[in-house]
Amino acid sequence: MSISEKQTIKCPACGEISDLTVWESITVGDSPDLKADLLAGKINIFHCACGQKALFPSPILYTDDEKRLVISFSPQTDNAEKLKLFEEIKKSSEKSGELEIYTDYNLRFVTSYNELLEKILIFDNNLDDKVLEVIKLLVLSQESDKMPQRACIFGKCDGGAIEFLVTDSKENQVYTSRVPRETYDTIEAQLRQSGVKFKSFNWEMIDAEFASSLLRGRNNTL
Numbered sequence: 001m002s003i004s005e006k007q008t009i010k011c012p013a014c015g016e017i018s019d020l021t022v023w024e025s026i027t028v029g030d031s032p033d034l035k036a037d038l039l040a041g042k043i044n045i046f047h048c049a050c051g052q053k054a055l056f057p058s059p060i061l062y063t064d065d066e067k068r069l070v071i072s073f074s075p076q077t078d079n080a081e082k083l084k085l086f087e088e089i090k091k092s093s094e095k096s097g098e099l100e101i102y103t104d105y106n107l108r109f110v111t112s113y114n115e116l117l118e119k120i121l122i123f124d125n126n127l128d129d130k131v132l133e134v135i136k137l138l139v140l141s142q143e144s145d146k147m148p149q150r151a152c153i154f155g156k157c158d159g160g161a162i163e164f165l166v167t168d169s170k171e172n173q174v175y176t177s178r179v180p181r182e183t184y185d186t187i188e189a190q191l192r193q194s195g196v197k198f199k200s201f202n203w204e205m206i207d208a209e210f211a212s213s214l215l216r217g218r219n220n221t222l
């Protein structure tokens with residue numbers, strides 16, 4: 001069920017008071033329009049008449065039963081806090097027994113809005129983020145000296161290729177990188193072979209760190 005509440009917000013720039021509908025839970029089956037708003041970057045984003053725009057720092061639980069996907073989004077930029085939140089959500093889900101409902105689901109924990117939108121798009125394209133995180137790392141490592149200044153996100157999947165957007169913060173540039181679909185299929189098969197599960201049994205954080213630990217642990221298999 002999609003759940004929201006009204007919040008009164010004071011604009012940090014001009015002090016104007018306005019109301020914002022803050023969504024705590026979005027269930028795609030009941031509210032496809034809310035999903036469209038989320039993908040358009042309109043959910044929980046505060047817009048002031050003065051032009052100020054900011055994310056209201058509140059968690060969102062996103063459920064897509066058709067795609068068997070649940071994403072728990074808790075805005076957080078601090079890495080230590082992020083890990084703490086991740087442990088908390090795992091513990092409370094284990095305690096409540098709710099994981100049993102989600103035995104054939106993918107459960108994801110994310111801390112940035114962009115990551116939330118990226119995951120939705122990935123599963124909408126019938127792709128898996130575990131494979132894509134590995135490919136993203138391989139794309140970035142083509143120019144390993146520039147890795148610290150670059151970020152790679154999933155763009156789209158069309159015809160025989162998957163397109164990634166590589167943002168370079170130092171050069172102030174966005175590059176596109178296309179990877180053949182066969183690469184995806186090969187990596188997926190290799191991950192399956194090495195024991196990676198494509199269903200969750202608990203919340204998972206699937207990010208660059210996940211991919212690099214996979215590559216570190218399985219040297220020479222990819």
Ligand SMILES: [Zn+2]
Pocket residue numbers: 011012013014015016048049050051052
């Ligand atoms: Zn304002």
